[in-house]
Amino acid sequence: MAETAGETALAAEFDALMARAGLTIPADRRAAMLDGFADLKQQLALLHGRYAHTAEPANVFRLTPLEVR
Amino acid sequence: MDTQDLSIAEMGRALRAGSVTAVALAEDALGRVAARDPGLHAFLEVTRDRALADARAADADLAAGRDHGPFHGIPYALKDIYDTAGIRTTCHSRLRLDNVPTEDSVAAARLRAAGGVLLGKVATHEFALGGPSFDLPFPPARNPWNPEHVTGGSSSGSATAIAARMVRMAMGSDTGGSIRGPAAWCGLVGIKPTYGRVSRRGVFPLSWTLDHCGPLSRSVEDSAITLQVLAGHDPQDGASADMPVPDYRAGLEAGVQGLRIGVPRAFFATASAATPDVLAGVDRTIAQLRDAGATVEDVTLPDYALFAAAGRVIMMAEAFAIHQADMQSRLLDYGEITASRFVLGAAITAADYINALRARRELTDAVNAALGRYDALLTASGLGTAPRFDTPVDNRAASSPMQTIPFNVTGHPAMSVPVALAGDGLPIGVQVVGRPFDEATVFRIGRAVETLSGWESVPLPAFSG
Numbered sequence: 001m002a003e004t005a006g007e008t009a010l011a012a013e014f015d016a017l018m019a020r021a022g023l024t025i026p027a028d029r030r031a032a033m034l035d036g037f038a039d040l041k042q043q044l045a046l047l048h049g050r051y052a053h054t055a056e057p058a059n060v061f062r063l064t065p066l067e068v069r
Numbered sequence: 070m071d072t073q074d075l076s077i078a079e080m081g082r083a084l085r086a087g088s089v090t091a092v093a094l095a096e097d098a099l100g101r102v103a104a105r106d107p108g109l110h111a112f113l114e115v116t117r118d119r120a121l122a123d124a125r126a127a128d129a130d131l132a133a134g135r136d137h138g139p140f141h142g143i144p145y146a147l148k149d150i151y152d153t154a155g156i157r158t159t160c161h162s163r164l165r166l167d168n169v170p171t172e173d174s175v176a177a178a179r180l181r182a183a184g185g186v187l188l189g190k191v192a193t194h195e196f197a198l199g200g201p202s203f204d205l206p207f208p209p210a211r212n213p214w215n216p217e218h219v220t221g222g223s224s225s226g227s228a229t230a231i232a233a234r235m236v237r238m239a240m241g242s243d244t245g246g247s248i249r250g251p252a253a254w255c256g257l258v259g260i261k262p263t264y265g266r267v268s269r270r271g272v273f274p275l276s277w278t279l280d281h282c283g284p285l286s287r288s289v290e291d292s293a294i295t296l297q298v299l300a301g302h303d304p305q306d307g308a309s310a311d312m313p314v315p316d317y318r319a320g321l322e323a324g325v326q327g328l329r330i331g332v333p334r335a336f337f338a339t340a341s342a343a344t345p346d347v348l349a350g351v352d353r354t355i356a357q358l359r360d361a362g363a364t365v366e367d368v369t370l371p372d373y374a375l376f377a378a379a380g381r382v383i384m385m386a387e388a389f390a391i392h393q394a395d396m397q398s399r400l401l402d403y404g405e406i407t408a409s410r411f412v413l414g415a416a417i418t419a420a421d422y423i424n425a426l427r428a429r430r431e432l433t434d435a436v437n438a439a440l441g442r443y444d445a446l447l448t449a450s451g452l453g454t455a456p457r458f459d460t461p462v463d464n465r466a467a468s469s470p471m472q473t474i475p476f477n478v479t480g481h482p483a484m485s486v487p488v489a490l491a492g493d494g495l496p497i498g499v500q501v502v503g504r505p506f507d508e509a510t511v512f513r514i515g516r517a518v519e520t521l522s523g524w525e526s527v528p529l530p531a532f533s534g
Contacts, residue, residue, distance in 0.1 A: 014416065021389075021415035022397045032409050032464075039465045040385070040413050043378035047424040057426030058433065059278075 010038055072097045073234040077143050077291045080237075084131060084142045091127035091142030095120045095186050098144040101235045102188065104534025108216060110208045111229035113149050115189040116156055120144065123186040130184065139294045141184030146230050146239040148223075149190040150197055151177050151282075152271040160273050161193045163206050163402045164395055174271025175303050176240055176282050183298040188236060191226030197242055197275040198223060198388065199407025201458065209458075212255060213530045214495050218455040221250035221471075227285045228255040234529060238286040238295050244275045245380055246450075246473025249485035249500060252285050253450035253471075256487045256496030256529065258292050258515065259285040261473075263506045264480030265310030267296070268303035276387035277308070279380065279477040288525075289486065289516040293317035296508060312506050320509055325517045326362030328510075331443035333370040336472055340373070342452040346491035351449050354488055354499050357521035358447070358514075368439050368446065376432055376475035377466050382417055382425035383478070389414020406462060433479040436502075440481070445514050446502040448472055450485040454495035472500065482508045486515045488522040 003011065014037045018025050025033060070089055072080065083089040099117055106112050127142040147153060150160050152170035159165045173181065181187070192210040194200030201209035201219050210225040212218040213233040220228045224241025228251035231239055241248040243261040252259025260283050267282040274280055284295040297317050303309040332355060337343050355365045389396070392403075392411050400408055439446065449472045456470070476483040482505070485498040499518060503511035519525060 017416045018412065021393065021412075023400065023412060023415060025412070026401065029405060029409060032405075033412050036409055036413050036464045037416055039467075040381070040416060043374075043381055043466055044417070044421050046375055046378045047382065047421065047428055051424065051427045051431075055427045056430065057423050058429040059426050 010034065073101060076288055077139065077237050077294050080143055081139050081141065091124040091186060092121065094142060095124035095144050095188070098188055098236055101233070101534065105233045105235060105532050109211045109213060109229050109233055111191050111210050111226040111233065111235065112146070112189045113159060113161065113192055113207050113226065114157060116187055119156070120186050120188050123181070127184045127186060137182065137184035138298070140180065140298050142186060143184070143238070144186045144188050144236050145180060146188050146191045146227065146236050147177055148193050148227050148239065148241050150193055150242060150273040151240055153177050153187070153190065156190065158190065158273070159206070160196050161205055161207055162195045164399060166206060170271070172271065175268035175306070176272065176299055179298050191230050191239055194223035194225060195404045195407040196273065196392070197244060197247055198410055199404050201225065202404040202406050205404045212455050212495075214256065214455070217457050218495065219254070219458055221254040221451070221455060223247040224251050224285060228252060228257055231255070231257050231285055231287055232529060233532060237291050238284050241283060241285045242272060242275075243281045243283060243473070243477065244279045244384060245477055246471040248281070248283050248285055249450050249473045249483060250471045252485040253487070253498035254455035254496065256527070257285050257287060258289050258484065258486055258519070259283070260292050260296060260484040260508065260511065261476065261482065262296060262300065262508055263310070263482045265308050266312070266482070266506065266508065267299045268306040268309050270303055270306045274391060276384040278387065279384055281477065289512055289519050290318065290321060292484070293321060293512045310506070315509050317509055317512055320513045321516045323513050324361060325358055325514055328363045328444045328514065329442070330358060330363050330365045330514070331368030331439050331446045332365060333446060333448055334367045335369070336373045337449040337452060340452050342468065342470055343449070344453040344491070346454070347449050347452055347497050350488050350497045351447070351499055354447065354518055354522065358517065361517060361521060365447070368443065370439060371432055371435050373472075373475070375428060376478055377469065379425045379428035379432060380474035380478045381466060382421055383429065385410070385414040386417045386422045386425075389417070410464065429478050432475070436475070436479045436481055440504045444510055448500050448502070450498040450500040454491045454493055454497060476502055481505060482511050484511050484515050486518045487524045488518060489524070490527060
């Protein structure tokens with residue numbers, strides 16, 4: 001079955017991201033990974049644009065005074 | 070004496086009464102492993118010589134008046150991501166087949182110092198994520214309730230070893246539910262302590278900020294005894310909390326009279342994969358807790374999908390940072406399922422990861438707010454029973470059969486407790502979630518659930534050997 005334009009774009013994005021990460025994806029594993037990528041993008045969309053600049057991430061840290069000897 | 074159904078506390082009493090020795094307990098357990106494991110594949114390595122040496126030392130210490138406490142002389146197993154000095158630690162992966170640590174993980178060292186008897190290393194999904202798989206150097210562990218079914222993961226061998234009554238306790242790890250999931254699907258108790266309660270040092274990481282170490286066991290009391298050994302500050306673990314550790318058994322039998330329990334019903338009631346057996350199990354538990362004097366009310370938390378998204382993004386991003394170099398050079402040495410999940414980390418941007426951390430703050434605040442009004446939360450552990458091995462793997466987030474990852478994201482203590490067998494003869498469990506560092510109340514409610522559900526009279530799978 002022919003890919004739709006959306007599927008083609010998704011596949012191109014996936015291939016670019018894998019290349020950027022230095023990964024060589026075997027042809028026989030690519031389809032399953034693409035399915036996972038499509039699903040992940042739906043989850044990323046839930047997080048995108050949700051927060052104002054005042055919402056800080058959980059890893060903002062605090063320092064405590066050092067004991068100087 | 071038939072020792073396979075003795076609790077950890079009962080074994081301890083028998084040892085101190087002189088009616089059994091640690092060597093006898095170890096030999097009994099080793100015999101069960103030899104008879105039962107060939108069809109179940111819980112163990113990657115049986116450390117027979119080490120077990121007998123540990124047991125002889127335990128007997129000698131007791132005879133000399135050196136009592137190391139409630140775990141003294143108790144056989145146990147470790148998930149094969151826990152470093153063990155001189156004993157291979159593979160992560161169930163081709164990539165680490167030759168890895169023999171020179172030091173014990175902190176958990177292994179604490180169990181050893183407490184007089185425990187190490188029987189061996191048990192199966193995991195590869196790197197505590199990818200499985201069940203048949204393309205790894207070792208077969209996947211099978212569910213003793215029906216070996217055609219999976220155990221859940223990733224602490225698969227730990228669950229198999231306990232449900233097949235080879236040991237009472239085995240260590241697991243939980244990054245998105247890998248203790249509580251197998252516990253629920255194999256009829257066991259599994260606690261993910263508060264983030265920072267148990268040192269992670271020497272345990273191969275999946276995701277530094279989601280990883281938790283804890284026990285799977287046959288009973289709530291077994292878990293309380295084990296956590297007593299494990300809990301405590303480790304200044305060399307950057308996430309370790311310097312918090313007092315209470316006596317976890319002191320309030321176990323206190324019941325639930327006067328406790329307030331919130332139920333985030335939308336988590337499971339609106340999930341398409343939730344089975345009638347699971348929904349009935351949760352409702353029956355709620356009714357039993359009310360009858361026992363607890364106030365149980367529905368509570369609203371943010372959408373489950375937001376917890377799941379934050380958890381997956383954090384997990385995949387951190388895991389990929391750990392595995393990127395090996396993925397670049399040895400991708401085909403990973404199992405197919407593992408690789409297909411790890412590569413997704415390469416698709417997560419810095420902004421995605423930071424947005425997930427912003428969500429973590431929002432979600433942790435929301436759960437803390439709910440726990441300001443309630444002593445604990447109660448929800449389903451999983452949405453159904455363990456699937457068959459031949460069920461196609463579905464990696465889509467919406468099809469996840471577990472309800473556990475929210476409390477990895479927020480770090481709250483959470484425990485799965487078995488409550489019933491479903492219509493297919495497989496176990497289901499409920500999840501009790503507590504305030505940070507209040508595992509004692511989680512144990513107290515879990516013990517009540519264990520008693521009220523009648524689970525203790527449900528016979529575990531029988532084996533001839």
